Amino acid sequence: MTIFQAIILAIIEGLTEFLPVSSTGHMIIGSSLMGIATLEFTKVFTVAIQFGTILSVVALYWKRFFQSFEFYGKLLIGVIPAAVIGLLLSDWIDLMLENVVIVAVMLLLGGIVFLLLDKWFERSENNPDKTLTYGNAFRIGLFQCIAMIPGVSRSASTIIGGLVQKLNKKQAAEFSFFLAVPTMFAATCKKLYDFHELGFEFTGDYLLLLLIGNVVGFVVAILAIKSFISYLTRHGFKLFGYYRIAVGLLILGLYLAGVDLQIV
Structure with missing residues (x-):
């Protein structure tokens, strides 16, 4: 992986992690088209740079994270x-993660749902x-479980969960960001531990790429979060619905054309 490729992937991660468009789907397209999806380091890289995007939420909302113990509860x-x-379902989840078609189909179905969200929740x-x-938080957490199906998008499922709990769009999106911090941190640490157990060594060149990736992801994620909140409160979800459908169709088209797409 070159520095340029690392920057491109970090930009994709920063832009898509907190938007309801499936970062997995975009990473598939980006890494596959650059021909680096099958590299072992690409898989490590896409996991490790999530620390930068997690930190962006803490940096933007740092007052909330020092507000009270009830917030952490x-x-x-x-x-x-x-x-x-x-x-409980780790083996089943791993099996789904090997299927690019599932990602595309979930993007398409999620896109259709997003075209209808504004009408469904117009009263809020x-x-x-x-x-x-605490009950609201738990029920939103149940919605987050849906995102274990690749292509659903963790952000999409938790935002919808927030709307179901009668939160307004801004509040639902912000709690989705907050919930991402412990969820992604735990998942990222586990995946990196798994890579370590498999014998992956973080050499000097790899560390440089990871540093660049985290810095770029951090900056881009901050810009993405600010823009998303502003756009969402003014215009709603419809654009994200059309976008998800377009990305889903693109992945299906590339798959049917014989492009070797890999989930990273």
Whole structure:
């Protein structure tokens, strides 16, 4: 992997991790078209640079993370469903992660749902911020479990979960970001540990690429989060629906054309 390729992947990660468009789908396209999807380091890289995107949420909302212990309690409650389901169904999840078609189909189905979201939740359009309860956090955490199906998007499932709990769009999106911090941190640490157990060594050149990737991902994610919140509150979900459908069709088209697509 070159520095240029590392920057491209980091930009993709930073742009798509917190948007409801499936970062997995975009990483498949980006890494496969650059011909680096099958490299062992690419798989490590796409996991490790998630630390940069996680840090972007803490940097943007640092006051919330030093607000109260109750805030952390709600995040912990929200993470529990995914932790339990992830342990119980890990083999099934790994099997799905090998199927690019599942990613494409979930992108398409999610896109159709997003075309309808504004109408379904139009009554909550101007809702004031709601006091989030532990029960709300747990139920949003249940929605997060749906994102274990590749292509669904963790952001998409948790935002929809927030809307179901009567949060307004801005509040639903922000809690989705907050919930990503412990969820992604735990998942990223586990995956890196697994790579270490398999004998992967982080040499000097690899460390440089990881540093660049995390810095780029951090900066791009901050810009993406700010732009997303602004756009979402003004225009809603419809554009993301059309975009998901387009990406899903692109992945299916590349797959049917014989392009070797790999999930990284």
